[in-house]
Amino acid sequence: KKFKKIDILINNASNNYSPGANILKKKDMFNIENFSSKLWNEDLQVGLTGAFLCTKIFGHLMSKKRCGNIINIYSDFIKPISYSVVKHGIMGLTKYTATYWASKNIRCNSFAPGGISNKQPKKFLSRIKKLIPMNRKAKKNEYNATILFLSSEASSYINGATIISDGGRTIW
Numbered sequence: 001k002k003f004k005k006i007d008i009l010i011n012n013a014s015n016n017y018s019p020g021a022n023i024l025k026k027k028d029m030f031n032i033e034n035f036s037s038k039l040w041n042e043d044l045q046v047g048l049t050g051a052f053l054c055t056k057i058f059g060h061l062m063s064k065k066r067c068g069n070i071i072n073i074y075s076d077f078i079k080p081i082s083y084s085v086v087k088h089g090i091m092g093l094t095k096y097t098a099t100y101w102a103s104k105n106i107r108c109n110s111f112a113p114g115g116i117s118n119k120q121p122k123k124f125l126s127r128i129k130k131l132i133p134m135n136r137k138a139k140k141n142e143y144n145a146t147i148l149f150l151s152s153e154a155s156s157y158i159n160g161a162t163i164i165s166d167g168g169r170t171i172w
Contacts, residue, residue, distance in 0.1 A: 005065040008151050009058040011051040011090070012073040014083060015043050030080040043082035047074075048089045055097055055108075063104040070097060070108040071150050075115070091162065098160030107159045109150055113143050114166030133168035 028034055062068025072094050074087045097108040117137040129135050149155050
């Protein structure tokens with residue numbers, strides 16, 4: 001009520017499968033042959049349906065004011081097959097929304113950060129660092145400037161893009 005409009009929506013939800021989680025100790029359950037449809041549905045409900053519903057509701061409100069900015073976030077952490085499907089679905093949602101509401105002055109982009117260093121097990125860190133050309137994971141606040149950039153007028157001509165910030169991991 002105070003500001004009369006919504007300027008920015010950031011979709012950043014997914015089920016958490018962190019490297020130290022008990023669920024990851026049962027690695028066989030993440031094999032496609034063993035992956036349960038219950039986990040599949042839960043992951044799609046949170047990650048993809050959640051982003052769709054927020055985009056639908058808040059994007060519509062933005063379209064009435066003829067301005068807005070939607071940022072979809074997805075990462076490349078260790079995740080099961082359902083997360084990969086959600087990630088690709090988010091990419092499609094980003095591209096669709098970027099064209100659907102472009103005439104209403106609404107931009108939609110996605111941001112793909114790499115992992116953040118946060119007290120992960122040493123064994124995991126030594127393995128993952130070998131996959132990153134910069135030989136490290138991101139620091140806790142290292143992504144703030146990218147989100148601010150995508151949220152600001154400095155990125156006013158960027159629409160439908162994915163900004164990748166992963167220390168070079170995806171170039172290999």
